Amino acid sequence: MVLEKLGSSLYEAIRKVIRAPVVDADLVKELIKDFQRALLQADVNVKLVMELSQSIEKRALDEELPPGISRREHVIKVVYDELTRFVGEKPVPLTIQPGRQNVLMLVGIQGSGKTTQAAKLARYFQKRGLRPALVCADAFRPGAYDQLRQLAESVNVDFYGDQGNKDPAAIARDGVRKFRGHEAVIIDTSGRHKEEKSLILEMQQIAAAITPQEIILVLDGTIGQQAAAQAAAFNAATDIGSIIVAKLDGSARGGGALSSVAATGAPIKFIGTGEKIEDLESFDPGRFIGRLLGMGDIESLVSKVKEAEVEVTEKDVYALLSGKFTIADMYQQFEAVRKMGPLQKIISMIPGLGYQLPQADLDVAEERLDRWKYIIESMTVEEREDPKVLNASRMRRIARGSGTEEREVRELIKQYNAMRKMLRQLKGRRRMLRRMPFKLG
DSSP: OBTHHHHHHHHHHHHHHHHOSOOOHHHHHHHHHHHHHHHHHTTOOHHHHHHHHHHHHHHHHHSOOOTTOOHHHHHHHHHHHHHHHHHTSSOOOOOOOTTSOEEEEEEOOTTSOHHHHHHHHHHHHHHTTOOEEEEEEOOSSTTHHHHHHHHHHHTTOEEEOOTTOOOHHHHHHHHHHHTTTOSEEEEEEOOOOTTOHHHHHHHHHHHHHHOOSEEEEEEEGGGTTHHHHHHHHHHHHSOEEEEEEEOOBTOTTHHHHHHHHHHTTOOEEEEEOSSSTTOEEEOOHHHHHHHHTTOOOHHHHHHHHHHTTOOOOHHHHHHHHTTOOOHHHHHHHHHHHHHTOOHHHHHHTSTTTTTTSOHHHHHHHHHHHHHHHHHHHTSOHHHHHOGGGOOHHHHHHHHHHHTOOHHHHHHHHHHHHHHHHHHHHTTTOGGGGGGOSSOOO
């Protein structure tokens, strides 16, 4: 999960409030100390931490309680509100106009992850039904052309570059002309040190040549508080419209990067949350803080389901509720879950579960899910549709074919029978269909 160590520390601080028999001034002061410790360890600026602490303490103790709200609920809401304001207050979406060309120019220093984020951004738009293209205008870094071309091919996105041309402005201009029919043309530029005059000049020349709808600054989340200085330097040189904070997965200093950039007033519109090309999220401060505090993020979970195209028909649901649930059906459910991403990310979006399951348990569950898939893939069509035919010799064959052990095959069958039994118990309760969080059609 994004900023897992910071999130788990904040979650534990909140749990003290939830479990305490009485919420008084002493408990609030203890909460403040826990928050200060967690934020400082995440490399958040000391001044910002003190401002946040004072604001939480004052509001938690001095504000009049709204009708029907307990002191405990009020304190938790204050923490949520103040942390949300701390990292951006409200989402600032990147506006793309469908049906016309939108040119987006990525800038940043070398090593910020700019090229990878360009491909992630292309994939982000592609999943939303737009037609993106990638242009390599980095004539400075060896290997930049090949890296972006390979990333473009991996997600089937159109690509343009000119290895023989050393004029980045000309390459960018040619790419924009080539992709007139594309809705999101993403220009990847070179990166050097932010103080290098040649980099600043090159950025300005490219921007003048292509007049982008938006210039997007990519910042490395692992640099912590230094992110604010980079944002200010680039913003002074050209008109930065968006910021992507990359490499937030497992970054102990990510809190410093997010809060420092937000304090400059710069609009964070995306965050990079992992190494995979799918790991880019639009930044919504409220949803982000909700996940960080272990409150979950149902909206993101629903979005992930839609992106994974997990669609269940009414006919399928009635069949399941009638007990007609086969191993083939169970396999489809495994596939749907795997499309949504790592279990840890999915779990973190469910309120109350984010930090309750140990990482070791999640790793075991992830591995077991993969092994069960291999087992099902080693079954015949008959065995998937009618598991009753699975005798000892068939189980031995399936175990050999899937590279697993017989006990794992039996474990899968046991899990299948438990799921089937649960579904049969729901038989007749068809009114629940109206409440189900998936599309029926």
